[in-house]
Amino acid sequence: MVSVLIFVYKDNEIRYTYNLIKAYEMDARKIPGQGPLCMMPFIPLMKHGPDLLDQADDLIHQREKTRLEKADMPTSMAILAGIISTDLPAQLIHKRKDIMIESAAYDIIKKDGIQEGVQQGRPPRT
Numbered sequence: 001m002v003s004v005l006i007f008v009y010k011d012n013e014i015r016y017t018y019n020l021i022k023a024y025e026m027d028a029r030k031i032p033g034q035g036p037l038c039m040m041p042f043i044p045l046m047k048h049g050p051d052l053l054d055q056a057d058d059l060i061h062q063r064e065k066t067r068l069e070k071a072d073m074p075t076s077m078a079i080l081a082g083i084i085s086t087d088l089p090a091q092l093i094h095k096r097k098d099i100m101i102e103s104a105a106y107d108i109i110k111k112d113g114i115q116e117g118v119q120q121g122r123p124p125r126t
Helices: 028-034 037-045 050-063 067-081 087-100 104-119
Strands: 004-010 015-021
Touching (some): 037 050, 037 067, 050 067
16 A cells, blocks of 8 residues: 655645655556556666566667657666665666666766866866
8 A cells, every 4th residue: 555645835826735655655566557657767666666677667668759768767767776776777777778878867977977087187088
Protein backbone atom coordinates (compact mmCIF):
# COMPACT_ATOMS: atom_id res chain seq x y z
CA MET A 1 0.00 0.00 0.00
CA VAL A 2 1.30 3.42 -0.95
CA SER A 3 0.71 6.23 1.48
CA VAL A 4 -0.27 9.55 0.00
CA LEU A 5 0.15 12.78 1.91
CA ILE A 6 -1.95 15.75 0.88
CA PHE A 7 -0.44 19.20 1.21
CA VAL A 8 -2.00 22.58 0.64
CA TYR A 9 -0.16 25.77 -0.20
CA LYS A 10 -2.18 28.92 0.21
CA ASP A 11 -1.42 32.63 0.13
CA ASN A 12 -3.43 35.75 -0.73
CA GLU A 13 -3.56 34.95 -4.43
CA ILE A 14 -3.32 31.22 -4.92
CA ARG A 15 -4.32 27.93 -3.36
CA TYR A 16 -2.56 24.80 -4.55
CA THR A 17 -3.24 21.25 -3.35
CA TYR A 18 -0.79 18.48 -4.17
CA ASN A 19 -0.21 14.86 -3.22
CA LEU A 20 3.12 13.56 -2.02
CA ILE A 21 3.57 9.98 -3.16
CA LYS A 22 6.43 8.02 -1.66
CA ALA A 23 8.13 6.31 -4.60
CA TYR A 24 9.92 3.85 -2.35
CA GLU A 25 6.52 2.45 -1.29
CA MET A 26 5.36 1.88 -4.86
CA ASP A 27 5.61 -1.55 -6.50
CA ALA A 28 7.78 -1.13 -9.57
CA ARG A 29 6.28 -4.27 -11.14
CA LYS A 30 3.06 -2.33 -11.85
CA ILE A 31 4.72 0.58 -13.65
CA PRO A 32 6.01 -0.94 -16.93
CA GLY A 33 2.60 -2.34 -17.86
CA GLN A 34 0.25 0.25 -16.39
CA GLY A 35 2.11 3.36 -15.35
CA PRO A 36 2.96 6.36 -17.48
CA LEU A 37 6.34 6.38 -19.19
CA CYS A 38 7.38 9.44 -17.18
CA MET A 39 7.54 7.19 -14.09
CA MET A 40 10.29 4.99 -15.56
CA PRO A 41 13.22 7.05 -14.20
CA PHE A 42 11.83 6.49 -10.67
CA ILE A 43 11.77 2.68 -11.00
CA PRO A 44 15.14 2.19 -9.24
CA LEU A 45 13.73 3.80 -6.09
CA MET A 46 10.63 1.59 -5.94
CA LYS A 47 10.09 -1.83 -4.41
CA HIS A 48 11.49 -4.47 -6.80
CA GLY A 49 12.81 -1.59 -8.91
CA PRO A 50 16.41 -2.69 -9.32
CA ASP A 51 15.14 -5.98 -10.81
CA LEU A 52 13.19 -4.07 -13.48
CA LEU A 53 15.84 -1.57 -14.50
CA ASP A 54 16.58 -3.19 -17.86
CA GLN A 55 12.89 -3.56 -18.68
CA ALA A 56 12.20 0.10 -17.83
CA ASP A 57 15.18 1.21 -19.90
CA ASP A 58 14.02 -0.89 -22.86
CA LEU A 59 10.51 0.62 -22.64
CA ILE A 60 11.96 4.13 -22.66
CA HIS A 61 14.10 3.28 -25.65
CA GLN A 62 11.20 1.70 -27.56
CA ARG A 63 8.46 4.22 -26.78
CA GLU A 64 10.09 7.64 -26.66
CA LYS A 65 9.95 9.48 -29.96
CA THR A 66 12.76 12.03 -29.90
CA ARG A 67 16.42 11.29 -29.38
CA LEU A 68 16.57 13.97 -26.65
CA GLU A 69 13.81 12.22 -24.66
CA LYS A 70 15.65 8.94 -25.14
CA ALA A 71 18.76 10.65 -23.73
CA ASP A 72 17.21 12.45 -20.76
CA MET A 73 15.05 9.66 -19.33
CA PRO A 74 17.76 6.98 -18.93
CA THR A 75 20.16 9.65 -17.67
CA SER A 76 17.60 10.60 -15.03
CA MET A 77 17.12 6.94 -14.17
CA ALA A 78 20.89 6.48 -13.78
CA ILE A 79 21.13 9.50 -11.48
CA LEU A 80 18.25 8.26 -9.30
CA ALA A 81 19.66 4.72 -9.27
CA GLY A 82 22.80 6.21 -7.79
CA ILE A 83 20.86 6.88 -4.60
CA ILE A 84 20.66 3.15 -3.88
CA SER A 85 23.65 1.67 -5.70
CA THR A 86 26.87 2.45 -7.53
CA ASP A 87 26.52 -0.58 -9.81
CA LEU A 88 23.09 0.23 -11.27
CA PRO A 89 24.05 3.62 -12.74
CA ALA A 90 27.20 2.06 -14.19
CA GLN A 91 25.11 -0.63 -15.90
CA LEU A 92 22.75 1.95 -17.40
CA ILE A 93 25.53 4.23 -18.54
CA HIS A 94 27.41 1.33 -20.11
CA LYS A 95 24.25 0.25 -21.97
CA ARG A 96 23.08 3.66 -23.20
CA LYS A 97 26.12 5.95 -23.13
CA ASP A 98 25.83 6.56 -26.88
CA ILE A 99 22.45 8.22 -26.29
CA MET A 100 22.98 9.60 -22.78
CA ILE A 101 25.84 11.85 -23.90
CA GLU A 102 23.20 13.98 -25.61
CA SER A 103 21.33 14.73 -22.38
CA ALA A 104 21.45 18.08 -20.60
CA ALA A 105 22.61 16.40 -17.36
CA TYR A 106 25.58 14.77 -19.09
CA ASP A 107 26.56 18.10 -20.63
CA ILE A 108 26.44 19.85 -17.24
CA ILE A 109 28.50 17.11 -15.56
CA LYS A 110 31.03 17.17 -18.40
CA LYS A 111 31.42 20.96 -18.21
CA ASP A 112 31.88 20.78 -14.43
CA GLY A 113 34.50 18.08 -14.88
CA ILE A 114 36.39 20.16 -17.43
CA GLN A 115 36.26 23.19 -15.12
CA GLU A 116 37.52 21.12 -12.21
CA GLY A 117 40.40 19.84 -14.34
CA VAL A 118 41.30 23.39 -15.40
CA GLN A 119 41.33 24.48 -11.73
CA GLN A 120 43.71 21.62 -11.00
CA GLY A 121 46.02 22.84 -13.76
CA ARG A 122 45.01 20.44 -16.51
CA PRO A 123 44.42 22.05 -19.90
CA PRO A 124 41.02 21.29 -21.48
CA ARG A 125 41.01 18.91 -24.44
CA THR A 126 40.35 20.45 -27.80
